[in-house]
Amino acid sequence: MSQERKISQTFSTSIEVVSLSKYIYADNAATTKLDDKALEAMLPWLREYYGNASQPYSFAREPKKALADARATIATCINAEPEEIFFTSGGTESDNWVIKGRAFSDSSYRATVTSSFEHHAVLRSCAAIEQLRYPVAYMLPTNAGYILPETLRSVITNQTGLVSVMYANNELGSIQPIRKLCDVAHAHGALFHTDAVQVVGHVKIDVRDLGVDFLSASAHKFNGPKGVGFLYVRKGCRILPYADGGAQEFGLRAGTENIAGIVGMATALKVNCDQIKENEDQLRSLEQIIIKRLDTSGILYFRNGGEHTLPGLISLSFPGKDGEAILHRLDLMGICISTGSACDSKKTEISHVLRAIRLDNSAALGTVRVSLGKYNMPEEAEKIAEALIKVCGC
């Protein structure tokens, strides 16, 4: 199918025609474009070396080595040991595994503490263990979108077994004080998990410096393929197997490995980690183009997420405007942004994240998320700002 195919043909509606090649993609928090090097690295494992890594014959040797190399590459990128990296199908599985795997790993399991603005992969896993009578406490973030160590101190008890706080919020971009939260958890004898799905491959991560016990990541958020991710499990931390079956992933996550996906993930992560500072600088300058244009436009707006945000993620509230209408108007202009997290973008309700930070209804309903990525160019940032001004200024 041609890149130049018109979007209107896909849906057979009469919407304004935008050529796919001219589309400005600014929803990188939902998913990212596959890096060409990752794609190239994946192809041999789909075409030629399709052997099952668990088999004893020599045709399995190459896939087995590819798995080991990918595990080592990923471990190096986050300063972990290869045996601490467990391949999964993505962020959702990694989050489910930790929350449920910790609760079910110990018959005397105690309580979980999390935050009320986690991704649904964590929140719904917590709801599932609550159904089985494992207590869960939910911390509220500040209005700017941060979980403070003192908030954790006020709810954590010696009964807490696991604390789970996301590294950066996917709607606001706010980066949490993970090291400090981790220290509070450990001081109370609890283990610490962070959902780092929005952060891995975008900001330098050192699991030893952070002190976390578990960390979730997803390849498609850092220019890798969809349907693959990993869970970091610090050596010595007990967790129940996620899937029972074969002996893959050190006996903790059964299932024939997705070698091409795993190789693509490791390649994409290495590419991004090798140029993490350059990417961050580029994204900060793109952000500034949009913010400066909005500031000088005279439009009523504010930015959410406080002082410490992910590079390129901008949550903007236009009080009195309709975020969904903004999204659709920009879509017709060939610009792809979001109103909230990808999973919620079909709903018109205020997202649980914006509720958690107590944004008033008028601002919350007029909130959109622009999330830029390494392939965005300055002229695209200009066009996004112009489009927002045009749509929100009338």
Ligand code: PLP
């Ligand atoms: N956690 C966060 C913070 C996310 O943003 C997402 C996806 O949007 C997920 C988890 C789920 O990841 P995946 O799409 O790989 O299942």
